[in-house]
Amino acid sequence: MKVTIDGQSIDVEPGTTILQAARMIGGESVPPAMCYYSKLKGSGGKCRCCLVEVSKGSEADPRPMPKLVASCVTGVMDGMEVNSVSSERVTEARKSVTEFLLINHPLDCPVCDQAGECDLQNLSFKHGKSQTRFIEEKRTFEPENIGPNIQLHMNRCILCYRCVMVADQLTDNRVHGVMDRGDHSNISTCISKAIDNEFSGNMIDVCPVGALTDKTFRFKSRVWFNKPYDAHRDCPTCSGKVTVWMFGDEIQRVTGRKDEYHEVDEFICNTCRFDKKDVNDWVIEGPRKFEKDSVINQNNYTRKLDKVVIETEKNILLGRDEDRKKISMTEIDYNEGIDGNLIDPKHG
Ligand code: SF4
Numbered sequence: 514m515k516v517t518i519d520g521q522s523i524d525v526e527p528g529t530t531i532l533q534a535a536r537m538i539g540g541e542s543v544p545p546a547m548c549y550y551s552k553l554k555g556s557g558g559k560c561r562c563c564l565v566e567v568s569k570g571s572e573a574d575p576r577p578m579p580k581l582v583a584s585c586v587t588g589v590m591d592g593m594e595v596n597s598v599s600s601e602r603v604t605e606a607r608k609s610v611t612e613f614l615l616i617n618h619p620l621d622c623p624v625c626d627q628a629g630e631c632d633l634q635n636l637s638f639k640h641g642k643s644q645t646r647f648i649e650e651k652r653t654f655e656p657e658n659i660g661p662n663i664q665l666h667m668n669r670c671i672l673c674y675r676c677v678m679v680a681d682q683l684t685d686n687r688v689h690g691v692m693d694r695g696d697h698s699n700i701s702t703c704i705s706k707a708i709d710n711e712f713s714g715n716m717i718d719v720c721p722v723g724a725l726t727d728k729t730f731r732f733k734s735r736v737w738f739n740k741p742y743d744a745h746r747d748c749p750t751c752s753g754k755v756t757v758w759m760f761g762d763e764i765q766r767v768t769g770r771k772d773e774y775h776e777v778d779e780f781i782c783n784t785c786r787f788d789k790k791d792v793n794d795w796v797i798e799g800p801r802k803f804e805k806d807s808v809i810n811q812n813n814y815t816r817k818l819d820k821v822v823i824e825t826e827k828n829i830l831l832g833r834d835e836d837r838k839k840i841s842m843t844e845i846d847y848n849e850g851i852d853g854n855l856i857d858p859k860h861g
C-alpha cells in the first residue's frame with residue numbers, strides 16, 4: 514500500500530497505521546505521541562497529540578477526511594495522502610492539545626526528576642503557549658505511597674493509560690482501568706495493586722511525564738548531568754540489557770534502553786532496575802547513543818540521516834578514476850586506458 518505523508522511516499526503493509534508509516538519515513542513528519550507505545554498492545558487513541566489531516570482518503574475513494582484523525586489508531590489506505598507538519602490545521606490542533614494537557618499539569622519542571630526526558634516538556638517546548646488562559650484551580654490529589662521503589666505524583670498524570678497497560682500486559686494481575694470520572698479520574702489504585710510484580714518498574718519508563726518516577730534516583734541528579742552507558746548482566750528474569758546512568762563512577766539510575774521515540778527496546782525486571790547499582794554488577798558496553806532531540810541530548814544526540822543520492826550523467830564521470838589515482842599519487846600504469854584496456858602504442 515502506498516501512502517504519502519507531507520509529500521514523501523512509502524510502501525507499507527496493510528494494517529500499518531499512519532503513525533507507524535510516518536516513523537518509517539522519519540524526520541519532522543513523525544507526529545508526537547504521548548499515549549501510543551509500540552510495545553504495548555492496544556495503546557494509543559487517548560491523548561490526541563498525534564492528529565493529522567487526511568487530504569485524500571485512498572485511491573478508491575479520494576475524498577478528504579473532514580476531521581483531523583489520530584494517526585496512531587488510523588490505518589493507511591492505498592493511495593492515502595496525509596499532511597502532518599505541513600498542515601496549519603494540524604499545527605493549531607497540536608497547540609490546542611498541548612494547552613489542554615497542561616491545564617492540570619503542574620509547573621513542576623524545576624523539581625521534577627523527569628525534566629529533560631519528559632515528553633510533555635518537549636511537546637510544550639514545540640507547541641506550547643507562553644501564557645495560560647486557565648484561571649481555575651488545578652486538579653490535585655492526595656499523595657499516595659505505592660512502595661519503596663516507585664514515586665507516584667498523580668497531579669502530573671495525563672491519563673495516557675500506558676502504566677495501566679504495563680500492569681495489564683506485563684504483570685499477572687488484571688488491575689487496569691481508570692477510577693472516577695472527569696477531572697477526578699485517576700489510576701492510582703490500579704497501580705498500587707500491581708506494584709509488587711517483578712516488572713512493575715517498567716511503568717516508570719513508559720510514563721511520558723513525571724507522574725511515575727524512580728524513588729531510588731529521586732532528587733539525586735538532573736538527568737542531563739548523568740552519562741548514559743549501555744550495559745548488560747546475566748539476569749535470570751529479563752534480558753539484562755539496560756542503560757546505566759552514571760555520575761562519575763557511581764551508577765545513579767538504571768533504565769531500559771530507549772529509542773528515538775522514547776520507547777524501551779525491551780522491558781527490564783525490578784532487580785536490574787532497582788537493586789543493581791554497583792558498577793561490578795554490569796558489563797559496560799559503551800556510551801548510549803540517542804536519536805531523540807531533547808534537552809538531555811543537547812550536543813550529543815544522533816540523527817538518522819537521509820541517504821543522499823546524486824544522479825550524475827555517466828559521461829561526466831569519465832576519467833574520474835584516473836584523476837583520483839593521480840591525486841592519491843598511486844602508481845599509474847600509463848599504458849592503461851580509462852576503459853581499462855592496454856593503449857595501443859601506435860595510436861596513443
Ligand atoms: S501515571 Fe504516567 S503512564 Fe500512568 S496514565 Fe498517568 S501519565 Fe500515563
Ligand code: FES
Nearest residue numbers: 548558560561585
Ligand atoms: S499518540 Fe495518538 S492519540 Fe495519543
